[in-house]
Amino acid sequence: MPELSVIVHGPNTQDHLTGLLDSLAAHPHPGTEVVVAAVGDWAQETAERHAPGIQVLPLPDGTSDAAARAAGAARATGRWLHFVHAKDGLPPGGPRTIAERVAELPPTVDVLLIDHVRSTWRTLGLPSADGPLLARAGRTDLVLDDSAYLLRLTPLLGTRVLRAGFWRAHRDRLTTDDEPHAALAALLLADRVACLPHVAHEDRRLRPASLPPVTAEQHYALVDRYESLLDLTRDRPAAYTVLYEIMVRDCLRAFARGGMPEDVAREFFRRASLAALRRRPEGHRRPAGLDGVRRSLLEEGAYTRYRAFQAANRTRRAVRSTVRAGRRQLGTRVRDHQYRRALRRPVDPRLAVFAAYWNRGVACNPAAIAAKLAELAPHIHPVWVVTAENAALLPPGTDHVVPGTRRYGEVLATAKYLVNNVNFPNAVVKRPDAVHLQTHHGTPLKRMGLDQMSFPAAAQGLDFAALLERVDKWDYSLSSNSHTTRMWERAYPSRFVSLDHGYPRNDVYYTAGADDVRAVRERLGIAPGRRAVLYAPTHRDYEAGWTPRLDLAALADRLGEDTVLLVRGHYFYDGTASPPAGPRRSGRIVDVSSYDPVEELCLAADVLVTDYSSIMFDYANLDRPLVIHADDWETYRTTRGVYFDLMTEAPGPVARTQEELTEILTTDAWRDEGAAKARAAFRRRFCEYDDGRAAERVVRRVFLGQDEASLPPVLPLEERTPAPSPEEACPP
Known part of the structure; x- marks a missing residue:
């Protein structure tokens, strides 16, 4: 029988379960068993990657925390039980310390x-306020009534390690989804408790904006929690008094934090007032100062006067804020005033605003959605946000606005739909009846969002709090595969709805025909029978500008006259990635850094060579050869961070040097059986939802309001037919 059973329970929320299980695997202890009550497919998949060192108990999606805890405990065989939610963590060596x-x-x-x-x-890793209380208790076992101050410990079930027999005896009382209730009840029901003034648990608080909104009944349940716990302590005056103080404190805090609708707030205050008065211990004295005033108003049920008390505090803060706001530049205030006036106008249900790549033009997923919108919902008028320098490059007849203009503020304020593959500016207000669709612009290999915080090169200059304020405006987040869905949930914790519909920009890889492939190659000057190698490297956060990773002239010479190199620099570099002029004159190197759309370049290419760019995930839809050139993988992985090891899960052969790349491209290694096998596995994982009808699904769901069941189903991978290859479309 193991001394300790660590029961990990719950869904893999924002992928925190991965780190938790990695930590347990890295620091095993022979006296400890690990049982994972895995809720949902993602948690099960994550847990099974760590088997057989752990026991995996699969549970269906929607299983409550209480039910998952109970199921894990039923499977456990240890003398002691430590319940750890899948979102939380365990410091290295924590289970060993507890077991000992x-x-x-x-x-x-x-x-x-x-x-x-x-x-x-x-x-990360902020100390709790519990340390001094635990140190005060020491290492001797105690009766709670003699140490009632322990009730002031943070009410986390993860900081209570329970004797298995005690759990079984009180399972019904402790099996509740109200974790603070269970944590406090465990103390009140225990005959004796002991303390370990040692950090052995990590409480990870999820962003409230990533959780479902709190309902009225959940607010009221706070009062009910303490009333039921106080019933357990009727004949225990010391515990009763401390618990009463905690109840009043928590009710006042919940009320002060706001967020309740007026009717809910009034009812919550009424219930808290009744509980505070009815449960007040005999002879109990209120504290002095402002806290005493608050408690007096609560016990009197003086809702209106309490609100006035709060308003006075808010007024003082508003005055200070107004003084700071008065220092803004006059032009900014004028534009803000115009925008605010426009926000008072009704939302126009026939107006949609589109933008892509920080207002560079008509491109990417927004462009594909806008095109399908014109077909399926022509009554909705699209307006593109484009910078002044890019406006001249727009397709003829494109209605557009330039940032900073009066009409720009008007359309952003009144549009029903706002679509972007990045974020709109911080100042854009999310109106309740407007719809924000975040399309993104790639499948993530590199760390994104909050996951960049641990990587200084990637996080430089980023305001993560402002980022999350922008994320909180999303209603929908588009995804092309379950990996992406899960990483967006992890990197951008908020309440958006994930649309697992595929990336609309990739529809063309299934709808284009031989004529389209031939036309693109003709525009690029690629003769039939010549091999086109598209070289598309990504941006490096640790480099100030474009640093060529390859000697393109030398590579072109080695590949010979029958190969054309299409060189696509990352858009961050604004054309500074152009290859040397000499080889271009021979026609063996073509600079396509400014060619749009990039999807046409993919249609024209026989093979893609890239490093860590997300273009690899899109190109994989064509089921054509891919080669990875990763000369700086260790540096990139260390400075930017990645979600999986590309070196072991690549879509084709991997070259670490230019010589290795040349060898791959001058032999059949770029398209042999091994390359095809790697590509097939990569496509199964990352081309999950792309089938040629992604834009239609998005338009029907977001703009036409159709439900999921009525949308075109995603075609299985084996039933999809990609666009013909250049060899098929352009025989010599």
């Missing part, structure tokens, strides 16, 4: 209390 401590406890102890650290999306 419980091994020395007498059988009369029911609960071991441990210390913890707190983490949020922006901070």
Whole structure:
């Protein structure tokens, strides 16, 4: 029988389960077993990657936390149980420390209390306020009534390690989705408790904006929680008094934080007032100062006066804020005033605003959606946001606005639909009846969003709090595969709805025909029978500008006259990635850095050579050869961070040097059986939802309001027919 069972339970929310299980695997302890009550497919897949070192108990999506805990406990065989939610963490060596401590406890102890650290999306490992209380208790076992101050410990079930027999005896009382209730009840039901003033748990707080909104009943449940717990302590005056103080404090905090609709706030205050008055211990004295005023108003049920008290505080803060706002530049204030006036106008249900790549023009997923919108919903008028320098490059007849103009503010303020593959500016207001669709512009290999925080080169200059304010405006987030869906949930924690519909920009890879392939190659000057190699490297956060990774002239010479190099520099470099002029004159190198759309370049290419660019995921839809040139993988992985090891999960052969790349491209290695096998596995994983009808699904769901069941289903991969290859479309 193991000394300790660590019961990990819940869904793999924002992929935190991966780090938790990695930590447990890296620091195993022979006296500890790990049981994962995995809720949903993602949690099950993650857990099974760590088997057989752990036991995996698959549970269906929607299984509650309480039910998952109970199921994990039923499977566990340890003498002690440590419940750890899948979103939380365990510091290295934590289970070992707990196992060693419980091994020395007498059988009369029911609960071991441990210390913890707190983490949020922006901070890691903050110390808790529990340390001094645990240190005060020492290492001797205690009766709670003699140490009622322990009720002031943070009410986390993860900081209570329970004797298995105690859990079984009180399972019904402890099996609740109200974790603070369970944590406090465990202390009140225990005969004796012991303390471990050592950090052995990490409480990870998810962004409230990534969680479902709190309902009225959930607000009221806070009062009900303490009323039921106070019933457990009727004949225990010391515990009762402390618990009463905690109840009043938590009710006042919940009310002060706001977020409740007026009717809910009024009812919550009424219930809290009744509980505070009815449950007040005999002879109890209120504290002095402002806190005493708050408690007096609560007990009196003086809702209106309490609101006035809050308003006075808000007024003082508003005055200070107005002074700061008065220092803004006059031009900014004028534009803001015009925008605010426009926000008072009704939302126009026939107006949609589109933008792509920081207002560079008509491109990417927004362009494909706009094209399908014109076909399926022509009554909705599209307006593109484009910078002044790019406006001249727009297709004829494209209605557009330039940032900073009066009409720009008007369309952003009144449009029903706002579509972008990046974010709109911070100042754009999310109106309740407007719809924000975030299309993104690639499948993530590199770390994105909050996952960049640990990588200084990637995080330089980023304001993550402002980023999350923009993310909170999203109603929908578009995805092309389940990997992407899960990483967006992890990197951008908010309440958006994921649309697992595919990337509309990739529809062309299934709808284009031989004529389209021939036409693109003719525009690029690629003669029939010549091999076209598209070389498209990505941007490096650790480099100030374009650094050529290859000697293109030498590569072109080695590949010979029958190969054309199409060189596509990343758009961040604005044309500075142009290849040397000499080889271009021979026709063996073509600079396509300014050629749009990039999807046409993919249709023209026989093979793609890239490093870490997301173009590899899109190009894989064509089922054509891919080659990875990764001369700086270790540096890129260390400075930017990645979500998976491209070196072991590549879509084709990998070259670490130019010589290796040349060898691959001058032999059949770029398209042999091994390359095809790697590409097939890559396509199954990353081309999951792309089938040629992504734009239609998006338009029907977002703009026409159709439900999921009525949308065109995603065609299985084996039933899809990609656009013909250049060899098929352009025989010599």
